[in-house]
Amino acid sequence: MVTTALTPVDWLALIQHELLLFASLxxxxxxxxxxAIDGLYLIGRVRGRIFTPRIERSATEGRPLAGPxxxxxxxxxxxxxxxATIRHLLAAWPQSELRLYVGCYANDPATIAAxxxxxxxxxxxxIVIHSALGPTTKADCMNRLYRAIEEDEQREARRFRMVVIHDAEDMVDPAALPLFDEGLQRAELLQLPVLPAPQRRSRWVAGHYMDEFAEAHGKAMVVRDWLGTGFPSAGVGCxxxxxxxxxxxxxxxGSGPFDADSLxxxxxxxxxxxxxxxKAAFVRVRGDDGQLVATRAFFPQKLESAVRQKTRWVCGIALQGWDRMGWSGGLLDGWMRLRDRRGPLxxxxxxxxxxxIVLSGMLMVAQLLGHGRHFTLTPLTEGLLLANAASLLWRAVCRAVFTGREYGVAEGVxxxxxxxxxxxxxxxxxxxAVVQYVGSLRGNMLTWDKTEHRGHPSLERGLPA
Structure with a gap:
C-alpha cells in the first residue's frame, strides 16, 4: 500500500479547512x-408595541420639575x-431644581481649575474633591458624589427626587431632564439613547461608535425594554x-450604591x-424637529484609545460581570446576559x-506556483459559507439603515x-481584556482606565453651547 505524505502546503490547507468549519459554525x-432580535423588533413594530413617540420641544424644554x-x-x-460640559449642561437645563455635582481628585489640579x-x-x-488620590474607579468617584448629595440633604433638610448620571464629555439634550422627571412616575431607572458625536478628524475610529450605538440603541435596547428583561445602563443619560x-x-x-470594585x-x-x-425603562423619543432626544457623547478619535475603552467594557461586562452578576433571572434574562458576555468569544x-483570509491568500499563491493540491469543500461547509455570506449582507444593510436614520445617508454608507x-x-x-482579567485574578488592582478626550465636539442640531 502506497501512501502519499502531506506536504507543508497540504497541512496548511487542512488547517484552513478546520478553522473555516469552526468559524462558520x-x-x-x-x-x-x-x-432573533431582528425578528422581535419587526414584530414589535408591526404590532405597534415598538414605536418612537414625538414631543413638542418648545413645550418640553425648560419645563419646571416635580422635585429637586x-x-x-x-x-x-x-x-x-x-x-464646556458644565457650561452646556447648565444652559440646556436651566431648571432651578437642578444641582450639578462634579467629582474631582486632589491630585488633579488641572481638572479642578477648569x-x-x-x-x-x-x-x-x-465641585466635590475626593480625599483619595486618583484614579480610583469611576464608581468610587460616584460614591463620593453620592455622599456629597447626602451631606447637602441633611444640611438643607430636603431630599432629591432623582439622580442623573453623566460623563465629563457629554452634551445633554434640553428635553431630556423633563422627560426624566415625567418618566420617574412609571420607572425607577430611565435610560436615554446615546448618540456618539460625528468627528471630522476621526471618520473611522470615532465613526464606528456611531454605527454600533445607532443600531444597539435603536433596536437591541428597544427590544429588551419591550420584553421586560433587565437591561444595562449606559452610564450616561441615565x-x-x-x-x-x-x-x-x-x-x-453603606459602602455606596455604586460598586467601587467594578469596571x-x-x-x-x-x-x-x-x-x-x-422597573427600568428605555426612553426613546423624538422631538418635533425629527431629532432624537439623546445624550450626544464624545468617543475616542484614536485606535489605541478606542481599544482601551472597549477593553474596559469587555473585561467588566463579559469577564468580571460573569463572576459578579452570575445568571440570575428567567430564560430571557439569561439570553440577554449571554449576548452581553459574548465579547471574548x-x-x-x-x-x-x-x-x-491570510491563509487562503497563501494557498492561492501556492497553487498558482504549482504547489499543493486543490481541496474541495464539503457540502456542510459550503452551506455554512453561503448562510454566513447572506448574514453578512443582511447585517451590513441593517447597520447602514440604523446609522443612516440618525446621521444621514453618507454616514450610513x-x-x-x-x-x-x-x-x-x-x-x-x-x-x-483577557490579559487584564487574568492579571486581576493574580491580585493586580483594576483602576479607572479612562478614555482620553482631546477637545470637545461642536454642538450639533442646535443644542446650546
Missing part, C-alpha cells in the same frame, strides 16, 4: 442570535472638556430614583435595579476569520465600510 450561531434633581459627573484628568472656572458664579454647581439609590447603598452596607458599574446598575424588583472567532475596523478593534480589545 460560530458565525452561524451569532447569526441566529441576531436574527442632582446630576453627578465624575471627572479624572478631564481639563480639556469639563468646562471645573471651578466654569462653575464660577453658578449657584447650581458644586436617571435613577433617589430612594432606589438609598436601597442599593443599604444593600452594600462597569453602569452596566451592573441597570441589572441590579431589575433584580431588586425595580466573538473576538476569537473574528480573529480566526481574518486569519483565514460609511457604516458598511467601517465594519472591518470595528472587528479589528473588537479583536484587540478582547485579547487585552
Amino acid at each position: 460560530f458565525f452561524l450561531l451569532g447569526t441566529l442570535d441576531e436574527l 434633581v442632582a446630576v453627578i459627573v465624575p471627572a479624572w484628568r478631564e481639563e480639556d472638556v469639563i468646562g 471645573a471651578t472656572l466654569a462653575a464660577r458664579g453658578q449657584t447650581r454647581a458644586r 436617571a435613577i430614583a433617589r430612594e432606589r439609590l438609598a436601597l442599593l447603598d443599604a444593600e452594600a452596607k 462597569t458599574e453602569d452596566y451592573e446598575l441597570g441589572l441590579r435595579v431589575s433584580e431588586a424588583g425595580g 466573538a473576538a476569537m472567532v473574528l480573529f480566526v476569520a481574518y486569519l483565514l 460609511r457604516a458598511i465600510a467601517r465594519i472591518p475596523l470595528g472587528n479589528i478593534i473588537a479583536i484587540m480589545a478582547g485579547r487585552r
Whole structure:
C-alpha cells in the first residue's frame, strides 16, 4: 500500500479547512442570535408595541420639575472638556431644581481649575474633591458624589427626587431632564439613547461608535425594554430614583450604591435595579424637529484609545460581570446576559476569520506556483459559507439603515465600510481584556482606565453651547 505524505502546503490547507468549519459554525450561531432580535423588533413594530413617540420641544424644554434633581459627573484628568460640559449642561437645563455635582481628585489640579472656572458664579454647581488620590474607579468617584448629595440633604433638610448620571464629555439634550422627571412616575431607572458625536478628524475610529450605538440603541435596547428583561445602563443619560439609590447603598452596607470594585458599574446598575424588583425603562423619543432626544457623547478619535475603552467594557461586562452578576433571572434574562458576555468569544472567532483570509491568500499563491493540491469543500461547509455570506449582507444593510436614520445617508454608507475596523478593534480589545482579567485574578488592582478626550465636539442640531 502506497501512501502519499502531506506536504507543508497540504497541512496548511487542512488547517484552513478546520478553522473555516469552526468559524462558520460560530458565525452561524451569532447569526441566529441576531436574527432573533431582528425578528422581535419587526414584530414589535408591526404590532405597534415598538414605536418612537414625538414631543413638542418648545413645550418640553425648560419645563419646571416635580422635585429637586442632582446630576453627578465624575471627572479624572478631564481639563480639556469639563468646562464646556458644565457650561452646556447648565444652559440646556436651566431648571432651578437642578444641582450639578462634579467629582474631582486632589491630585488633579488641572481638572479642578477648569471645573471651578466654569462653575464660577453658578449657584447650581458644586465641585466635590475626593480625599483619595486618583484614579480610583469611576464608581468610587460616584460614591463620593453620592455622599456629597447626602451631606447637602441633611444640611438643607430636603431630599432629591432623582439622580442623573453623566460623563465629563457629554452634551445633554434640553428635553431630556423633563422627560426624566415625567418618566420617574412609571420607572425607577430611565435610560436615554446615546448618540456618539460625528468627528471630522476621526471618520473611522470615532465613526464606528456611531454605527454600533445607532443600531444597539435603536433596536437591541428597544427590544429588551419591550420584553421586560433587565437591561444595562449606559452610564450616561441615565436617571435613577433617589430612594432606589438609598436601597442599593443599604444593600452594600453603606459602602455606596455604586460598586467601587467594578469596571462597569453602569452596566451592573441597570441589572441590579431589575433584580431588586425595580422597573427600568428605555426612553426613546423624538422631538418635533425629527431629532432624537439623546445624550450626544464624545468617543475616542484614536485606535489605541478606542481599544482601551472597549477593553474596559469587555473585561467588566463579559469577564468580571460573569463572576459578579452570575445568571440570575428567567430564560430571557439569561439570553440577554449571554449576548452581553459574548465579547471574548466573538473576538476569537473574528480573529480566526481574518486569519483565514491570510491563509487562503497563501494557498492561492501556492497553487498558482504549482504547489499543493486543490481541496474541495464539503457540502456542510459550503452551506455554512453561503448562510454566513447572506448574514453578512443582511447585517451590513441593517447597520447602514440604523446609522443612516440618525446621521444621514453618507454616514450610513460609511457604516458598511467601517465594519472591518470595528472587528479589528473588537479583536484587540478582547485579547487585552483577557490579559487584564487574568492579571486581576493574580491580585493586580483594576483602576479607572479612562478614555482620553482631546477637545470637545461642536454642538450639533442646535443644542446650546
